[in-house]
Amino acid sequence: MSKAGSPAWHSACFLCVQEDIGCLVMLREWALRREREQATPVGACTTPQRHSDPSVRDPMIQFESVTLAYGRGESAVQALDKTSIKIGEGDFVALVGPSGCGKSTILKLIGGLISATTGYVFVAGREIGAEDVRIGMAFQNPTLLPWLTVRQNVMLPLKIVQPFRADWTRKRKTDYRDRAEALLAQVGLSGFGDKHPWQLSGGMQQRASLCRALIHDPTLLLLDEPFGALDQFTREELWAVLQELWLTRKPTVILVTHDLRESAFLANRIVVMSARPGRVIEDETVPFERPRTIAMTYDAGFVALNQRLRSLIVEVRAGNEVSLGAAA
Ligand SMILES: Nc1ncnc2c1ncn2[C@@H]1O[C@H](COP(=O)(O)OP(=O)(O)O)[C@@H](O)[C@H]1O
Numbered sequence: 005m006s007k008a009g010s011p012a013w014h015s016a017c018f019l020c021v022q023e024d025i026g027c028l029v030m031l032r033e034w035a036l037r038r039e040r041e042q043a044t045p046v047g048a049c050t051t052p053q054r055h056s057d058p059s060v061r062d063p064m065i066q067f068e069s070v071t072l073a074y075g076r077g078e079s080a081v082q083a084l085d086k087t088s089i090k091i092g093e094g095d096f097v098a099l100v101g102p103s104g105c106g107k108s109t110i111l112k113l114i115g116g117l118i119s120a121t122t123g124y125v126f127v128a129g130r131e132i133g134a135e136d137v138r139i140g141m142a143f144q145n146p147t148l149l150p151w152l153t154v155r156q157n158v159m160l161p162l163k164i165v166q167p168f169r170a171d172w173t174r175k176r177k178t179d180y181r182d183r184a185e186a187l188l189a190q191v192g193l194s195g196f197g198d199k200h201p202w203q204l205s206g207g208m209q210q211r212a213s214l215c216r217a218l219i220h221d222p223t224l225l226l227l228d229e230p231f232g233a234l235d236q237f238t239r240e241e242l243w244a245v246l247q248e249l250w251l252t253r254k255p256t257v258i259l260v261t262h263d264l265r266e267s268a269f270l271a272n273r274i275v276v277m278s279a280r281p282g283r284v285i286e287d288e289t290v291p292f293e294r295p296r297t298i299a300m301t302y303d304a305g306f307v308a309l310n311q312r313l314r315s316l317i318v319e320v321r322a323g324n325e326v327s328l329g330a331a332a
């Protein structure tokens with residue numbers, strides 16, 4: 005049976021649109037274990053198990069020496085090299101690094117869309133796929149469905165993800181609608197629920213896309229350059245929106261971004277990766293208090309952090325070895 009026709013895929017939990025190809029893809033339901041024998045490349049771990057590091061109190065995400073190669077043989081592309089990361093529950097981590105260093109690959113591994121070639125990926129203390137974890141995703145392209153209204157787009161995950169799906173018919177006109185309206189209001193889109201996506205600006209569409217990523221109360225929010233296509237002012241407005249959403253809901257967030265100012269404004273930690281094959285070369289705690297403001301991004305400490313990370317990335321882009329407090 006093909007993977008797409010397997011029971012795991014039939015119970016897909018969340019519709020999203022992949023930015024680069026613009027087509028709909030399905031993330032499978034987290035409660036169901038993937039059919040590993042079919043999907044796992046040679047050498048990958050196939051038995052779900054609890055991580056063994058006693059010093060870690062079940063981080064939400066843990067990578068243990070993960071490597072990832074796309075394809076096999078001579079045409080294989082080594083995307084990740086012995087990558088180890090720990091991310092605690094409720095944390096906000098930014099992933100930065102040169103283009104092609106494996107940032108999106110890390111999100112795909114966490115999402116269970118691909119499996120590690122070697123090493124282990126744990127989510128909620130269990131190997132990926134073994135635990136029921138709700139995930140929300142947003143990409144550079146807002147990817148709203150044009151034939152649905154903004155409210156219908158935002159409510160879409162409730163139609164697909166359990167336990168909301170079971171109550172869909174009964175609740176759709178009341179609770180779920182209220183839920184969507186409350187989120188839309190929180191991101192400044194009150195009164196736009198009945199509009200269609202094409203009636204909204206790019207920034208407004210991205211706000212709606214954030215609402216869609218959050219409507220089913222995800223434990224994990226995976227954001228792949230969500231503000232990359234927006235102008236500077238809109239982007240800064242949305243940083244404040246995302247900060248507010250995180251402060252009120254506290255999901256674990258992993259944000260892939262090329263914008264160091266954005267990473268230092270939003271994240272608690274900035275993980276810097278080397279050029280491909282990517283590995284973690286720096287794991288920086290962001291010390292600035294919250295709520296952060298745009299004015300703070302011009303403070304000396306903030307600018308100094310940005311400059312230091314920028315020179316680090318310039319170094320790794322040039323292919324130079326760096327050894328600045330490298331993470332495990
Ligand atoms: N499906 C794929 N097949 C082959 N190579 C891929 C595939 N997806 C990504 N890659 C390659 O893997 C590397 C890492 O990709 P990606 O994680 O998308 O990088 P980033 O998000 O950091 O820009 C890149 O060199 C990319 O070309």
Ligand SMILES: [Mg+2]
Nearest residue numbers: 107108109228
């Ligand atoms: Mg990417």
